[in-house]
Amino acid sequence: MQMAVAQSEYQPYSFQFYQKFSDDLYSRDTRIHTSIAPYFVDDSLLKKKYDSLMNVGVKTRTTWLGRKLFNEHQIDVKGNNYTLYGDFLPDVSVGRDFSNHANVWNTTIGYQMGGNVGKQFSFYGSIYENKAQFPAYITNEINSTYYIPGEGKDNNPGQNVKNWLYTSFLLSYTPVKYVNFSLGKDKTFIGDGYRSMLLSDFASNYPFFKITATLGNVRYMTMYAFMDDPNAPQVPNSNSTRKKWAYFQYVDWNVSKRFSVGLFQNVMAVTRDSTGQRRGFDPSLASPFILLSVMNNSENDPDKNLLGLTSKFKLFNKTIIYGQFALNEFRAQDFFSSDGSYTNKFGFQLGVRGADLFNVKGLNYLGEYNSARPYTYSSFDQTSNYSQDDQPLADPFGANFREWVGILNYSAGRFDFQGQFDYAYFGLDLNGADYGQNIFISYNKAVHIYGNYIGQGLSTNYYYGQGKVSYLLNPKYNLRLEFSALFRDEKNSVFNAKTSMITIGLRSSFRNIYTDF
Template sequence: MKKLFTPILLLVLFSTVASAQSEYQPYSYQFYQKLNPDIYNTQSRAHTSLKPFFIDDSLVKQHYDALMGLGVDSGKHSWAHRKLFNEHLFDVREKDYTFFADYLPDLMIGKDFSGSKNTWLNTRGYQAGGTIGGKFYFYTSGFENQAVYPEYLNTYINQVGQVPGQGYDRSSGKNTKDWSYVTALISYTPVKYLNITLGQDKTFIGDGYRSMLLSDVAAPYPFFKLTGKLGNVQYMAMWAYMDDPLAPKFNSFGDDRRKWGVFHYLDWNVSNRFSVGFFDAVIWAAADDQGHSRGFDFQYVNPIIFLRPVEAQSGSGDNALIAMTSKYKISNGITVYGQFLLDEFISKEFFSSDGSSRNKYSWQLGVRGGDMFGIKSLSYLFETNNTKPYTYSERSEIINYSEQGEPLAHPWGANFREFVGLLNYSYKRFDFSGEVDYGHYGLDLTDGSGNTINYGKDIFQVYIDPAREFGNYTGQGLTTNMIYLEGKVAYLLNPKYNLRIELGGIIRDEKNAQFHDKTALFTIGLRSSFRNLYTDLASYKTH
C-alpha cells in the first residue's frame, strides 16, 4: 500500500496552488436534510448520492453559508458571547491559509423508565480544520467517551464488542462503556474535476436514510479516495483497510484480522430530474485462515468499475457485490429514489420461487423532499429496506461485508424488512425531529445441543452452512417485530459546530417468542458535532 500512497503524497507536497479547494462537511442526516430544497431542486443537477459532500456547488454553498451563520448577528458582543453563539473557538482567516478549531462537548443524562435505569454520556471532543492555499483542505475530529446506555444498547455492545458506529468498547462488558472515536483526512483538489482524499472516516452512498450499498453505521476506517467530476458524471474509486475482531484469529497473540476493500461508484445525472448510479465492491483478506500474508492486491488498483466483480463471480475467492441506484425528482418537493444490490447471482435460482439460500440481494425504495405541505423547512423521508437471508455473508468470516464487527451497509445485517419515516422541522434556532421505524426480521436459533442454526441475519456466520438450502424467506428463524419511536427538540446555540441543548425521547418495543424488550427513554443534554450516531438498532443475536 505504501507503493500506492507515496507518489500521491509527493504530488500533494510539491504541487503549486491554483484552483479553489473543496470544503469538507462531515455527514449527518440531520444537517444534510436541511439542504433538500437546493440539492433536490428540479433546476439543479447536483450529485446527491455520494456523501460527505465537498461544498463547492455555488447554489449549495450559498445555503450552507446561511446555515453556518444561522442567528449570527454583527452586533458588538463580548468574546465569551461570540465564541458561545457565533464563532469557532479558534478561527484564523488569512489570504494563503485558514484554520478553525472547536471544543466539542457531548454531555447527556437520561432515564429509562421501563427498566428504572439512569443513563448518561460524557464525551470530550475536538474538531480542527482549514485550508492551505487554494488546493488543500484538512480536517480532524476526536472524542473520548464514557457512557451508561439503556439496556438494549448495552446488550448490543456486549454482544458485538463495539459501541455502535464509533469504536471498540474498552470496558470488557462492564456497565459503564469506554471508547474513543477519531477521524482525520487531507484533501487535495489539483483541478476542479478531481479530488484526492487520504484519511480515516466513513463514506455513505445513497439518497435515503439507510444505504444498502455503503453506509456510515460502522466505525471509521483508513481509506484512499479519488473523486472525479466531468459534466454530469461523478465517479469515485476508494481503497480501504479494515479490521475484523470477530473473525477467527490465527496467532497466539489474539490479534484482530485485517482485510482490504475496493469500492467504485459512478453517478450519472441523465437530466435535471433523473439520475442513475452504478456501484461495485470487492472485499479480500489481508491473510488467509492459515496466517499466510496476502497484503494489498495490486490487481485491484485498476479503477474500472465492474471489472473485478465480474471476474470474482467467475471463480475468485474474494467477496464481490454489484449494485445500482436511481432517483427521480417528481417536483421540487418530491424525489423518489431506490437501490438494488446483488451479492450473488445464479439465474436459475434467482428467477425461481424456491427460496434458495444463494438468492442474496437487497433493495430500497423511498420518497423524500422539503417544504412539505408548503411549510418552509419541513422535510420528510419515507422508505422501505429489504434484505434476503444470508446477504453480505461469505464462505469465510473474514471477507464478509463488515468493518470492525459491524455491517458496512444496513445496521440490521440481513434477513429483515424495514419501514421508516422521518420528519424534520427548523424554525430559527429550534430543530424538531421525529422517527417512526417498524422492523420485521428473523434471529438465529440454537438446537438441542446448543449449536447455532444460521437463519441468515448474522452476516458474520458463513453462508455455506444455512439452516436450509431452499425454502428460505425474510423473517425466518426466531421471527421478531420491532417498533421504534423517537422525538427530539433542540435549540441551536452555535451553528459553527452544532452546539445545542437537546431533549429526546425513545420508545422501543422488540418482541418474539423468546423475549420481549421494552424501552422508554428520556434524555436531556448539551450536544455538539456533525455525526450520525444510530440508536434505532435491532437485536443482532438472541439474548
C-alpha cells in the same frame, strides 16, 4: 488587509444536517450529484445554503465571548493564503430508561481542527474521549461485539459503564476543479436515503484513500479502505485480528435534471486466507475502472464481490423517489427461480423524500422501505463479509429483514424538531441454527440450502419511535441544547425487550450516532 481564501468546506456527514439542503438538492432546476457523502461544499448553490445555515439566527454581538459562544469557531484564523479553525466540543447528556429502571448518561470531551492552505489543500481532524452508560439494548450489543456502534472499541468489555475513543481525520487535495484526492479515517455514504443498502455510515471509521472526479454530468469515485473483523476466527501463523482490503468503485450519472442512475461495486479481500496465507493489496482489484472485476460467485474464494444500482427521479419540485439494489454472488439459475436458495442474495431500497412539505418552509420528510434476503451480506469466510469492526457496512439489521422508516423534520430559526418512526420484521437465529440475519456467521452453516425466506427463524417485530427538540447555540460546530424521548420494542415468542427513555443534554459536532437498531 487579510482576505479569506476562496476554498471549499469539508462537511462531516450527518443525515440531520444534510437534509437541510434538500430544497436545493432536489429542486428540478439543479443537477447536483447527491448520492456520495460527505460533501465538499464547493458548488455555488450549496455554498450559499451552507453559509446561511452557518449563520442561522445570528445576532450581531460585539463582545469576544458572545461571538465565540454563539457565532464563531473558538479558534478562527484567516490569512492571505490559509484558514485555520478549532473547537472544544462538549457532548453531555443525562436521562432515564423507565422500562429498565436505570439511569443513562454520556460524558464526551471532543476537539476538532480544520482549515486549508491555498485553494487546493484542506485538512480536518477530530478526537473524542467518551464515557457513558447506555440503555440495556445498546449495552447488550456492545458486550456481544466489543465495539460502540459506529464509534470505537469498548475499553470496558462486559461492564455497564463504557469508555472509548473516537477519531477521524481527512487530508484533501484538489489539483484541478473537478478532481479530488482524499486520505483519511472516516466514513462514506452511498445513496439518497436514510439507510443505504450499499455503503452506510453505521460502522466505525476506517482508513481509506479516495479519488473523486467529475466530468459534466458524471461523477466517479474509487476508494481503497482497510477494515477489520476482530471477532472472526483466528488463522494459523497470525496473532492479530482478521483484516481485509475493501475496494469500492461508484459512478453516478445525472441523465437529466430529473433523473440519475448509479453503478456500484465492492470487493472484500482478506489479508490472510483461512490457511494463514498472506494476501497483499491486489492491483487487479484496485482498477479505477468500474466492473472490470468479474462477479465472484465461487463459494470457496475468500474475495467477495457486491454489485449495486442506485437511482433517483424528481417526481415534483423538491420531491424525489429513490432506490437501490444490492446483489451478492449472482447465480442466474437461483436468482431467476423461486427455489429460495441461500445463494440468492440481494437487497433493495425504495423511498420518497423532499422539502417544504405542504409549502411549509423548512418542513422536510422521508419515507423509506428496505429489505434484504437471508445471508445477503455474509460470506463463507467470516472475514470477507460486508462489515467493519463487527458492524454491518449496509443496514444495521444485517440481512433477513424488512424495514419501514419515516422521518419528519422542521426547522424554524435556531429551533429544530424531528420525529422518527421505524418498523422492522426480521428472523433471528434459533437453537444455534443460522437463519441468515447474522452476517458474521459463515453461510456454509445455513440452516437450509433451498426454501429460505425473509423472516425465517425466530420471527421478530421491532418498533422504534423518537422525538427530538433542539435549540442551536452555535451553528459552526452544531452546539445545541437537545431533548429526546425514545420508545423501542423488540418482541417475539421468546422475549420482549422494551426501552422507554428520555434524555436532555448539551450536544455538539455533526457525527451521526445511531440508536435505531
